[in-house]
Amino acid sequence: xxxxxxxxxxSAASQARRMKGPGELEIxxxxxGHFTSYSACGIPYWxxxxxxxxxxxxxxxxxxxxARDIGLRMxxxxxxxxxxxxxxxxxxxDSGAESxxxxxxxxxxxGARPVRPGIPGVDAxxxxxxxxxxxxxxxLDTLARTRGRRAVVVGAGYIGVEMAEAxxxxxxxxxxxxxxxxxxxxxxxxxxxxxxxxxTGLGITMVGDAEVTGVRTGADGxxxxxxxxxxxxxADVVVLGLGVRPExxxxxxAGLPLGAHGGLLTDRxxxxxxxxxxxxxxxxxxxxxxxxxxERHIALGTHANKHGQVIGTNVGGGYATFxxxxxxxxxxxxxxxxxxxxLREKDARRAGLRYVTATVExxxxxxxxxxxxxxTVKMLAERRTGRLLGVQIVGREGAGKRVDVAAxxxxxxxxxxxxxxxxLGYAPPFSPVWDPVLVAAxxxxxxxxxxx
Amino acid sequence: xxxxxxxxxxSAASQARRMKGPGELEIxxxxxGHFTSYSACGIPYWxxxxxxxxxxxxxxxxxxxxARDIGLRMxxxxxxxxxxxxxxxxxxxDSGAESxxxxxxxxxxxGARPVRPGIPGVDAxxxxxxxxxxxxxxxLDTLARTRGRRAVVVGAGYIGVEMAEAxxxxxxxxxxxxxxxxxxxxxxxxxxxxxxxxxTGLGITMVGDAEVTGVRTGADGxxxxxxxxxxxxxADVVVLGLGVRPExxxxxxAGLPLGAHGGLLTDRxxxxxxxxxxxxxxxxxxxxxxxxxxERHIALGTHANKHGQVIGTNVGGGYATFxxxxxxxxxxxxxxxxxxxxLREKDARRAGLRYVTATVExxxxxxxxxxxxxxTVKMLAERRTGRLLGVQIVGREGAGKRVDVAAxxxxxxxxxxxxxxxxLGYAPPFSPVWDPVLVAAxxxxxxxxxxx
Numbered sequence: 090x091x092x093x094x095x096x097x098x099x100s101a102a103s104q105a106r107r108m109k110g111p112g113e114l115e116i117x118x119x120x121x122g123h124f125t126s127y128s129a130c131g132i133p134y135w136x137x138x139x140x141x142x143x144x145x146x147x148x149x150x151x152x153x154x155x156a157r158d159i160g161l162r163m164x165x166x167x168x169x170x171x172x173x174x175x176x177x178x179x180x181x182x183d184s185g186a187e188s189x190x191x192x193x194x195x196x197x198x199x200g201a202r203p204v205r206p207g208i209p210g211v212d213a214x215x216x217x218x219x220x221x222x223x224x225x226x227x228x229l230d231t232l233a234r235t236r237g238r239r240a241v242v243v244g245a246g247y248i249g250v251e252m253a254e255a256x257x258x259x260x261x262x263x264x265x266x267x268x269x270x271x272x273x274x275x276x277x278x279x280x281x282x283x284x285x286x287x288x289t290g291l292g293i294t295m296v297g298d299a300e301v302t303g304v305r306t307g308a309d310g311x312x313x314x315x316x317x318x319x320x321x322x323x324a325d326v327v328v329l330g331l332g333v334r335p336e337x338x339x340x341x342x343a344g345l346p347l348g349a350h351g352g353l354l355t356d357r358x359x360x361x362x363x364x365x366x367x368x369x370x371x372x373x374x375x376x377x378x379x380x381x382x383x384e385r386h387i388a389l390g391t392h393a394n395k396h397g398q399v400i401g402t403n404v405g406g407g408y409a410t411f412x413x414x415x416x417x418x419x420x421x422x423x424x425x426x427x428x429x430x431x432l433r434e435k436d437a438r439r440a441g442l443r444y445v446t447a448t449v450e451x452x453x454x455x456x457x458x459x460x461x462x463x464x465t466v467k468m469l470a471e472r473r474t475g476r477l478l479g480v481q482i483v484g485r486e487g488a489g490k491r492v493d494v495a496a497x498x499x500x501x502x503x504x505x506x507x508x509x510x511x512x513l514g515y516a517p518p519f520s521p522v523w524d525p526v527l528v529a530a531x532x533x534x535x536x537x538x539x540x541x
Numbered sequence: 542x543x544x545x546x547x548x549x550x551x552s553a554a555s556q557a558r559r560m561k562g563p564g565e566l567e568i569x570x571x572x573x574g575h576f577t578s579y580s581a582c583g584i585p586y587w588x589x590x591x592x593x594x595x596x597x598x599x600x601x602x603x604x605x606x607x608a609r610d611i612g613l614r615m616x617x618x619x620x621x622x623x624x625x626x627x628x629x630x631x632x633x634x635d636s637g638a639e640s641x642x643x644x645x646x647x648x649x650x651x652g653a654r655p656v657r658p659g660i661p662g663v664d665a666x667x668x669x670x671x672x673x674x675x676x677x678x679x680x681l682d683t684l685a686r687t688r689g690r691r692a693v694v695v696g697a698g699y700i701g702v703e704m705a706e707a708x709x710x711x712x713x714x715x716x717x718x719x720x721x722x723x724x725x726x727x728x729x730x731x732x733x734x735x736x737x738x739x740x741t742g743l744g745i746t747m748v749g750d751a752e753v754t755g756v757r758t759g760a761d762g763x764x765x766x767x768x769x770x771x772x773x774x775x776a777d778v779v780v781l782g783l784g785v786r787p788e789x790x791x792x793x794x795a796g797l798p799l800g801a802h803g804g805l806l807t808d809r810x811x812x813x814x815x816x817x818x819x820x821x822x823x824x825x826x827x828x829x830x831x832x833x834x835x836e837r838h839i840a841l842g843t844h845a846n847k848h849g850q851v852i853g854t855n856v857g858g859g860y861a862t863f864x865x866x867x868x869x870x871x872x873x874x875x876x877x878x879x880x881x882x883x884l885r886e887k888d889a890r891r892a893g894l895r896y897v898t899a900t901v902e903x904x905x906x907x908x909x910x911x912x913x914x915x916x917t918v919k920m921l922a923e924r925r926t927g928r929l930l931g932v933q934i935v936g937r938e939g940a941g942k943r944v945d946v947a948a949x950x951x952x953x954x955x956x957x958x959x960x961x962x963x964x965l966g967y968a969p970p971f972s973p974v975w976d977p978v979l980v981a982a983x984x985x986x987x988x989x990x991x992x993x
Contacts, residue, residue: 419966514871
């Protein structure tokens, strides 16, 4: 039995079905919404127009799941988990009818809920979240109706900057406000500063150090402006991009263990800690950060899919584990690419690690090759051991996915000195003779030696 | 004392100079040609017109080296190494004058020489190599003079396919002939087949299984056609792209140790084996393949630069090593990207390894995102252990540099099973939710389990 019909839940269901046929394993999945297996990460591109319609974001429809013998109950919300008796209570959203269903194995894949600031006016018409396909459709409807061309995005993290791009693509004047001084607080502030400058160059007004105090509405009740402590930003539409928290209301009520970030805690097989037959994955769990050794909450489709794959394999009688993450993320705003993996400076300090940093400028291709674009790579390495701790990259085309090299090196526990001899692909259209990541590794290795 | 003024030699000189000032270390470098520190890998793009002039390919001129207190003797060819007395004999190419110069440390960086087939007509006007800047200029001169628009490229390896692109860009009808059935013999034939098909789609005529028997000339003595055993291909210009061999004539005459591929053998510090004060790097050495455990010859600017860096550090009193390579290479033909790292099937067999293979189709971005392009990833893994052995990728934009993930995983000795949980960057403009390399790793891991 699966609670939640998106990435983690339906990956688990599909993988379990691959392992065991309908005669061996019955699979039931509950989804309270209208859609299954869709790419929430794709919503900004649908809103922006790069993806022409909603259905492209749906990897697998309820009908397709049912055709694979997965008993899907749509518009059905689970309201209680009864661990002792191995059953859940579910309510038909439309009729309100409730009933209990028993399980042998339970998969909790309840996802995340968007953070909504508790400020006046936040529920006014014209203020939108972008978590679900329904949210996306509502925002598109608002955009179609709105005459004005001023948009304010609250929050300058991944969702915020991606939505800034989407609104630019729709012809809006975009202002992004964030409590932090620089956008992309998943980067160190010095790298966030580069994003800030690039956003300005793209025509986006980035306002940092700005705590939103309220949403002002007009005589028609619709949004008119976003107010911060110091200023007011006129807005015809407002998008909330403040990130998400694990949706663990059900799990918590059932007494399942939550971590410091509010996510479910599992073992490496994605079994909920202390449970025999309850599994959890996706945006509702915490994951082990392999670099810091601490638990984190990261809502990302790629992790959810991997969790589902692991759960489905284990429930299907196989064996698989999810060892953890190194915290890789990549994003873009128009032609600006932003990537990070591992620890920021403050993460390293929090984990009790002493470190050195190195920041270098390089290019995506050989300097003489057309389209070579500049990028900045910042690298953190542990003092003494020289172990790689983290990498942040800000650049243009060809910058973002370079972070993958660092992600693998982090997973392998490589030192920055060892990284300097990595045999990365070289040809003038693809890289300078020293790949930017290697240039950063060389400088970081020097800093490690210097710091002693 | 450095023999050879290109990547390895001048990197060594520059790094040694960084380590020690002119008062502590005298540096002399001999170069028989007109140029220093240039990108031979960039020649196809200069010939094709993407790089507008030759000087862009020169990273550092003789004057720039001299400004850093490197005593550079241009147009000066070393004709003998006298190891016993620690000196070399050099000849001024223009005047013919010879003299001996003593060294404390010798760096052999004599590079590689292009393979020229011993067939009739190969020296005819209109037949060109593309190893040096002078070669490139001569080819450009020929192209400027030639009325006909038919070009034949002999050899379908990296240089061959890159030159095919260059000639296409110059408006030629291009035929590539190769002895092997499929182009890019650095790939397995099944992946080479995909390159073949893509080349055909690009309007390049690829003729495999074709051994060139001679170059036919016209009444004017210029090239007219390339003859194979079975056919004749009309040609107004012919480019030889048959790869290179280590240039070790001098080293061999001096009694320095050569490996099975004709390259100098060094230790990890890039010191020539059995020598105290003789170092070697770049295209004239063999390198350890970390996957097969055997020596290989790979002529590639990125390795040459690393070797030079290591040599310069060691000669300058520091400590550095070059541990070896995993055989990463990346190339493109128009919009086709081709990449490989590690072992091909025949390499694995030759190394005594039992392996499984997995080939998957995926896309460069989320399927719904504009510009998502298909790619094929082939992965080899060792039986039983599941250790990654090699990866080959053929695709379009965004395919080539994905090989770097595999290069790092190979270096770290990862299993394909461990690779399936790698935390690679995901966002719809950058990758499907399962990166193509992860899709291949999943399938390879299944094959490992199946093979037992």
